Amino acid sequence: MNIILQNIVSGLLVGGVYGLAALGLSLAFGVLKVLNIAHGELIMFGGYIAFFAFSAIGVDPFLSILIVFPVLVIFGLVLHGTLFTHIVRFEEEDRIKNSLLIGFGLTLILQTIAIQLFSADERSILTAYSSAGFELGGIRFPLIRLGALLLAIVSVVLLEIFLNRTWAGRALRATSENWQTAALNGINVRQTYFIAFGLAAGLAGLTGVLLATGFSVAPSIGLQWTLKALIVVVLAGLGSIRGALFGGLLLGVAEALSAYAFGSEYREIIGLIMFVIVLSVRPQGLFGGDHA
Amino acid sequence: MPKLTPRMIISLLIALALLLLPLITDDDNILTLLLLTFLMAGLASSWNILGGYTGQVNLGHAAFFGIGSLITRQMWLGGWPFALSMASGCVVAGLAAAVIGLPAFRLKGTYFAIGTLAMAEALRITIGNILPTVTNLPTEVIRNYELAPRYYLMLTAVLLIVAITIYLNNSKLGLGMMAVREDEDAARAVGVNVLRVKMIAFVMSAFLAGMIGGAYAFYFVSYYPNFTFGPLFSFDAITVLYVGGVGTVVGPLIGSVFFVILRDMLVKNLQGVHQLVFGLLFIVVVLVLPGGLVEAWDRIKQYVRINQSPTKNQHRETKAQTYPGENLH
Numbered sequence: 023m024n025i026i027l028q029n030i031v032s033g034l035l036v037g038g039v040y041g042l043a044a045l046g047l048s049l050a051f052g053v054l055k056v057l058n059i060a061h062g063e064l065i066m067f068g069g070y071i072a073f074f075a076f077s078a079i080g081v082d083p084f085l086s087i088l089i090v091f092p093v094l095v096i097f098g099l100v101l102h103g104t105l106f107t108h109i110v111r112f113e114e115e116d117r118i119k120n121s122l123l124i125g126f127g128l129t130l131i132l133q134t135i136a137i138q139l140f141s142a143d144e145r146s147i148l149t150a151y152s153s154a155g156f157e158l159g160g161i162r163f164p165l166i167r168l169g170a171l172l173l174a175i176v177s178v179v180l181l182e183i184f185l186n187r188t189w190a191g192r193a194l195r196a197t198s199e200n201w202q203t204a205a206l207n208g209i210n211v212r213q214t215y216f217i218a219f220g221l222a223a224g225l226a227g228l229t230g231v232l233l234a235t236g237f238s239v240a241p242s243i244g245l246q247w248t249l250k251a252l253i254v255v256v257l258a259g260l261g262s263i264r265g266a267l268f269g270g271l272l273l274g275v276a277e278a279l280s281a282y283a284f285g286s287e288y289r290e291i292i293g294l295i296m297f298v299i300v301l302s303v304r305p306q307g308l309f310g311g312d313h314a
Numbered sequence: 315m316p317k318l319t320p321r322m323i324i325s326l327l328i329a330l331a332l333l334l335l336p337l338i339t340d341d342d343n344i345l346t347l348l349l350l351t352f353l354m355a356g357l358a359s360s361w362n363i364l365g366g367y368t369g370q371v372n373l374g375h376a377a378f379f380g381i382g383s384l385i386t387r388q389m390w391l392g393g394w395p396f397a398l399s400m401a402s403g404c405v406v407a408g409l410a411a412a413v414i415g416l417p418a419f420r421l422k423g424t425y426f427a428i429g430t431l432a433m434a435e436a437l438r439i440t441i442g443n444i445l446p447t448v449t450n451l452p453t454e455v456i457r458n459y460e461l462a463p464r465y466y467l468m469l470t471a472v473l474l475i476v477a478i479t480i481y482l483n484n485s486k487l488g489l490g491m492m493a494v495r496e497d498e499d500a501a502r503a504v505g506v507n508v509l510r511v512k513m514i515a516f517v518m519s520a521f522l523a524g525m526i527g528g529a530y531a532f533y534f535v536s537y538y539p540n541f542t543f544g545p546l547f548s549f550d551a552i553t554v555l556y557v558g559g560v561g562t563v564v565g566p567l568i569g570s571v572f573f574v575i576l577r578d579m580l581v582k583n584l585q586g587v588h589q590l591v592f593g594l595l596f597i598v599v600v601l602v603l604p605g606g607l608v609e610a611w612d613r614i615k616q617y618v619r620i621n622q623s624p625t626k627n628q629h630r631e632t633k634a635q636t637y638p639g640e641n642l643h
Contacts, residue, residue, distance in 0.1 A: 105597065115422070119423060120600060123597075129549075134587055134589045245431075246435060249432055253432055286443075288443075291440055294433060294436040
């Protein structure tokens with residue numbers, strides 16, 4: 023019984039990271055109707071910045087957020103300005119299709135750059151508290167993973183506040199509902215697109231920090247994390263922000279339990295199975311049909 | 315029987331030359347380079363049936379290529395006759411397509427793209443976990459290894475796919491696919507069974523990718539079983555197709571020749587960053603020249619025709635009248 027509980031807890035702790043990975047992807051998709059396959063590569067770059075901030079100048083990974091987030095936001099703005107802004111003029115279906123293709127090309131470019139800059143080695147941050155943790159009722163809580171889950175929750179809450187309480191956030195939501203109506207109401211849709219994409223990239227950067235601390239980063243990890251994010255996004259419902267965190271937790275727990283039951287080598291299959299089931303039974307996602 | 319156009323005669327001559335080539339030369343370098351070109355052409359052409367003709371973006375084409383190669387290799391090395399192994403690989407690849415296609419095609423195209431990508435990545439990681447060691451051809455096969463049969467198998471597979479695409483250009487099924495690509499609702503309104511057409515296209519595309527995978531399993535001496543599930547195979551296929559000309563018969567063929575030659579040059583001179591060049595090239599094509607080399611060629615022909623014609627100005631005027639919105643695109 024304890025083992026199962028431990029698996030559920032581990033799953034929840036990993037799930038927070040999945041949720042955060044999905045959050046940015048979901049935001050960009052909800053507002054821009056652009057599905058950025060290179061999201062995982064942005065995560066990877068965030069991880070590398072955190073790693074080098076720690077190994078070169080000794081910045082604590084949880085503090086390096088203050089560096090990683092703005093850098094990735096700027097990177098996102100540049101990417102949007104150079105690439106994705108050219109496709110937002112298409113109709114929705116064509117826009118998605120072209121964004122998939124461009125994102126796919128981008129993964130290749132960013133991966134090659136990462137190999138050239140950082141070499142193909144796996145890296146992870148080893149801090150003084152890396153193996154610290156505590157036990158509660160026979161269940162172990164590693165400190166780093168707990169911090170990761172906390173950061174994910176804080177990010178979702180802050181994003182919710184931004185989307186509901188600020189003018190720019192409301193503009194984002196209006197644009198995601200219907201960009202034409204938003205434009206008619208005086209919202210600068212072009213600018214809103216930039217904000218959404220920049221934020222999405224920044225959130226990817228945060229995810230990367232968590233990867234560098236609790237997991238590891240390597241140039242090739244991008245697609246794996248895009249995959250996790252995509253599955254979570256579908257579980258939650260495309261474009262649903264609140265659902266992203268719950269979807270992530272659900273995937274984390276499902277993976278941990280299936281790894282316990284069938285062996286860890288089959289861990290990736292459960293996500294695929296959940297994906298197919300949700301698509302067949304409840305395509306609008308598990309957590310309500312409401313949009314961001 | 316359609317009339318023989320110059321283009322058809324040239325195509326037949328090229329096909330004939332490729333068929334006779336192993337009898338003339340036994341230069342392994344040339345045959346290998348051609349074989350790799352066939353591999354890319356086959357992958358791109360099989361993606362084209364679903365992506366180019368039916369307009370559905372499959373980001374995990376490698377899944378079906380990988381399934382084909384995996385099943386073929388495992389059964390063949392396990393003692394089954396090669397033909398049966400390869401046929402099984404194709405069938406399983408087709409069935410795998412149905413698993414993703416049936417739930418995903420009832421929804422928007424996004425779900426389909428996500429599903430195929432998820433399938434390829436999940437399979438790649440899982441196969442890597444279950445079968446972590448390199449698969450080698452048995453020593454007696456290596457001892458008698460000859461390139462020519464591999465060459466012919468890959469060439470036959472590609473010719474078959476090309477024949478199918480030519481058939482699609484003129485058949486009711488192919489027209490249905492193109493109607494779905496252009497406008498799903500309109501296609502449905504004129505009586506096209508959209509779901510059925512998409513399913514046929516996807517299963518066909520996956521089956522043929524599995525066939526190329528089988529030929530790959532026959533050709534390669536040693537590789538990791540999950541290597542063929544790698545995203546690079548999906549990506550290269552799409553790049554080849556878009557550079558050549560998506561939704562055309564010759565596009566993937568031109569694209570594969572261009573791709574293999576360029577890759578050969580880049581690997582020799584810019585080791586390490588050649589993927590970056592392909593990524594950039596691909597994005598530029600998608601953004602600037604979505605019709606690829608085929609479109610570029612058509613534009614050049616049109617330009618030359620207009621400029622050489624004695625009534626050049628007249629042409630320009632009519633053109634301006636016919637497409638008033640051209641500058642908008």
